[in-house]
Amino acid sequence: LKAEIICIGTELLLGDIVNTNAVYFAKELASIGIDLFYVTTVGDNKERVISVLKNAWNRADIIITSGGLGPTEDDLTHESIAGFLGVEMKFNQEIADKLTSYFKSTGRVMVKSNLKQANFPEQTDVLPNNYGTAPGIIYNKNNKIILTFPGVPSELKSMWELTAKQFLISMNPNVSLITSKDLRFTGEGESAIAEKVSDLLNMSNPTVAPYAGRGEVRLRITAKAENENKALEMIKPVEKEIINRLDKYYYGSGNDNLETVVGKILTDKCQTVAVAESFTGGKLAERIVSVPDASNYFKMGLVAYSTEVKINQLGINKELIKNHSVYSEEVAIEMAKRIRDISNCDWGIGTTGLAGTKDHIHQIDDEEIIISAGTIFVAVASKDKVQVRKLIYSRWKREDIIYLGSQASLNLLRLMILDKI
Amino acid sequence: LKAEIICIGTELLLGDIVNTNAVYFAKELASIGIDLFYVTTVGDNKERVISVLKNAWNRADIIITSGGLGPTEDDLTHESIAGFLGVEMKFNQEIADKLTSYFKSTGRVMVKSNLKQANFPEQTDVLPNNYGTAPGIIYNKNNKIILTFPGVPSELKSMWELTAKQFLISMNPNVSLITSKDLRFTGEGESAIAEKVSDLLNMSNPTVAPYAGRGEVRLRITAKAENENKALEMIKPVEKEIINRLDKYYYGSGNDNLETVVGKILTDKCQTVAVAESFTGGKLAERIVSVPDASNYFKMGLVAYSTEVKINQLGINKELIKNHSVYSEEVAIEMAKRIRDISNCDWGIGTTGLAGTKDHIHQIDDEEIIISAGTIFVAVASKDKVQVRKLIYSRWKREDIIYLGSQASLNLLRLMILDKI
Secondary structure (H helix, E strand, O other): OEEEEEEEOHHHHOOOOOOHHHHHHHHHHHHOOOEEEEEEEEOOOHHHHHHHHHHHHHHOOEEEEEOOOOOOOOOOHHHHHHHHHOOOEEEOHHHHHHHHHHHHHHOOOOOHHHHHHHEEEOOOEEEOOOOOOOOEEEEEEOOEEEEEEOOOHHHHHHHHHHHHHHHHHHHOOOOOEEEEEEEEEOOOOHHHHHHHOHHHHHOOOOEEEEEEEOOEEEEEEEEEEOOHHHHHHHHHHHHHHHHHHOOOOEEEEOOOOHHHHHHHHHHHHOOOEEEEEOOOOOHHHHHHHOOOOHHHOEEEEEEEOOHHHHHHOOOOOHHHHHHHOOOOHHHHHHHHHHHHHHHOOOEEEEEEEOOOOOOEEEEEOOEEEEEOOOEEEEEEEOOOOEEEEEEEOOOOOHHHHHHHHHHHHHHHHHHHHOOOO | OEEEEEEEOHHHHOOOOOOHHHHHHHHHHHHOOOEEEEEEEEOOOHHHHHHHHHHHHHHOOEEEEEOOOOOOOOOOHHHHHHHHHOOOEEEOHHHHHHHHHHHHHHOOOOOHHHHHHHEEEOOOEEEOOOOOOOOEEEEEEOOEEEEEEOOOHHHHHHHHHHHHHHHHHHHOOOOOEEEEEEEEEOOOOHHHHHHHOHHHHHOOOOEEEEEEEOOEEEEEEEEEEOOHHHHHHHHHHHHHHHHHHOOOOEEEEOOOOHHHHHHHHHHHHOOOEEEEEOOOOOHHHHHHHOOOOHHHOEEEEEEEOOHHHHHHOOOOOHHHHHHHOOOOHHHHHHHHHHHHHHHOOOEEEEEEEOOOOOOEEEEEOOEEEEEOOOEEEEEEEOOOOEEEEEEEOOOOOHHHHHHHHHHHHHHHHHHHHOOOO
C-alpha cells in the first residue's frame, strides 16, 4: 500500500512553524510497512486543496491529511474533501452533543462556529479525537482510504495511536512490521564505534545503522517481522553481540541519557555525588538535577567560576594554581577531592578548562605555558580513587564545549562507579 | 510571482529527519514578497521527481529544490531536471577543477564519483556553493525559474544569501519587501500584554502580532516597503509606542535573551553577581555562564540542593527553616543575602521551591503548612535592597518550572539593577 501525506495550513507556507506532523507520520507509516512516496504542503485554500487531493488520489492508496479541522472559516479540509468526492456535508448530532458537553465541562463558552466541527462529508465515518474538539474522518471506498487529522500534534498523535494505526494495520495484514531499538554509546567517536561492528552494518534483517549525536553515538537495530515480539526476538542476539564488543562505551538504550543512567546507578548503590564546576558553569549540576528525585543522591554543586572562589570557597591551594595554571589536571583533581570532602559525598566531580575562543597563557617563573581554547579537564574522586581526563575541543562552540564537558564528567563517574576503569 | 518548493530525499519520507529547509525557504520567500503555494517532498526516484517537477511547472513561476546534489547514485536532482527539460547533461571543466583543488586543499581523497557533481543540465547556469562540493543550478527561460540547492542546511543557506536571494529580488523588482522586528517581554502573560496594545494589533502596515514563548511574550512588528530601510523607518514609531506602554515588561529585541541582557547591564555598570540555587539546580548559573565573557561579572554559584548544605555551606539559620519551611520567602531572601556576603559580589540571587509533582507538608509545632507542587520563591539582594517573589506553576513539567524559575530570577535582578521596582 502506498500512502501520501497532505499538510494543510497557510502558516506552514509562511515558515512560522516547522512541520513536525509530517515527520511523525513518515516514521509511523514506515513502522507499519506502508510506503510513503510524497508529502505535500498546501495553504488554507479550497481550490488548491482539491487539486492536491486529485494528485494524491491518482498516485496513492491512502491519503492522510493534517490541519484545517478547526472552527474558523479558514479551516476547510472536510469541505474540500466533500467537494473533491462530489458529496454533501452532513450534520452529526452525536458529535454536536459531545462538543456541547465538552465546552460545558471545561467552563468555556461555545460559539456557533464551533458546531461547524460537527459537519462531515457524506460517505465517511468519524475518526474520534479524545483530546480536542475536532474529530477527523475515515473514508474507505473504491480501494482508497482517506484519513484526516487536526494540526495540533498531541491530538493527532493520540488519534493515530488509538484508532488510525490499528485500522491501517488491519487493511494491510500481510505486511512486515518494523521495530527498532537504539543502543547508546559515549566516550568514542562514530567511525571508531562503527569500525568495531563494521561486519554487522552489512546485515539485512535486522539492520544496524550508526547515528552520530553530540557527545554520543547511537546504533539503531531495526528488524522486520510479522509482529513486534518477533522483531524484538530478532533484535536481541544482535544487541547482545554489539554490547559485548562495545561494553566500555555502551551506557544505555532507548531514551536513556547519561544523567538518568548515572542517577539510577547512584540510587541503586545508595551513593551520593557533589560537583565543583568551573567552565561547565552549572551545566553539570543542571543535568543531574533534571532527573526527578535527584535529591536522593545529589547534595551540592559549587560553580567556582573565578580563581578567587576556587581558592577561598573550595580551598584549592594557591601554589597548585601558580605551578600548573588553573586550567590543569592537578586543579581538576583537587576540585573533585575538595567538593567531596566539603559535601561529605561518596563522589566528587571537578571541571576546569577554556570554553571560550581565546588561548590562555600561564606564566611559571620564566616559562610560558599556552593552553589552547577548547582545552578542558574533568576529574572524578572517591575516597580512595581519582581519575582525570584532558580533552581538547578546538573550534567547537562555547555551548558545545560546556555540554561535552558535562558529558565526559558524567561518563567518567559512570565508569568509576561501575569499576570499569 | 508564485514559488513552489520541492524537497528531494528518501530520508525525509522515512521520518529520519525533520524538514527544516522547507521552513527556511518559506520564511525567506515571504520576506521578499514571493508567494509560496505548495511544498512537495519526494524520494530519490527519477520518475517521481520528474512527475513532481511537471506539477510544479504547471502551477508556479519559480521552482526551488533542495537535496539530491551529492556524488552518489541516489543523487539525481540534476539528471531529473535534464530529463524533464529534455536536455543533455554537460560536463563543466571549471567546476571539475574547483572540485579537484578543494579535495587537495582539505587533504581528502577525491574518488571518481565526486566528478559527477561537475555535470549539469544544458541551458542552465551554475549556482555557486562556497561551503561544499555540490553547486546548484539556475535555469531562467520560458518565464520559468528553477533553482537547485543541496540538502545540507548550512550550504543551502549560504547559497541563498550570497546569490539566489538577490537574483530573485531582481526578477521581482516592484514587490514590497517584508521586514520584521521582535520585541521581547517578560513578567506578564500573553493576553495581558496583548490587551495593552490591542488597538495596535489591528493595524495593517506595519502589523503587530503577539507570540507566546516559555516565560516570555514576543510582539513582532512587520512592515512592507520597497526596501529594508523604509520598512525599518515604519517600524520605529510603533516600536517606540509599544515600549512606552510596556516599559516594565520590555527587556530586549531580536535575538536578545535575559542572560545576554543582564550580562550587558552588569558589564556596563561594572557590577557582579553570585547565585545560590535550590530547585533551579544550576540552571541559573548555566544560563548566566552561557554568555561569552560572563567571568567579568559572574563569580560564584552554589547549588544548595539539600537542606544540610543550605545550613552548613550557605549558613542559613536552622530556626528560620524550622519556622517557615525550606520552601519560603524567608529562606529565599536569606540565600540571596548569604551568597552575596560569601562571594563579596554586588548582587545575590536565591531560589528555593518545589519543582517536582509532590506537595510538601511542613510541620510547625502543632500546625501543618502545605506547600503545593510548583510553588517557587526567588529573591534578589544587594547591600541595601532585597526583593522576593512567590510564583506558583502547578501542573507544569519539572524542566519548565526550573526554566521559569531561572527566568523570574534574572528578570527580578534586571528590574532591581535598573531601579525599575
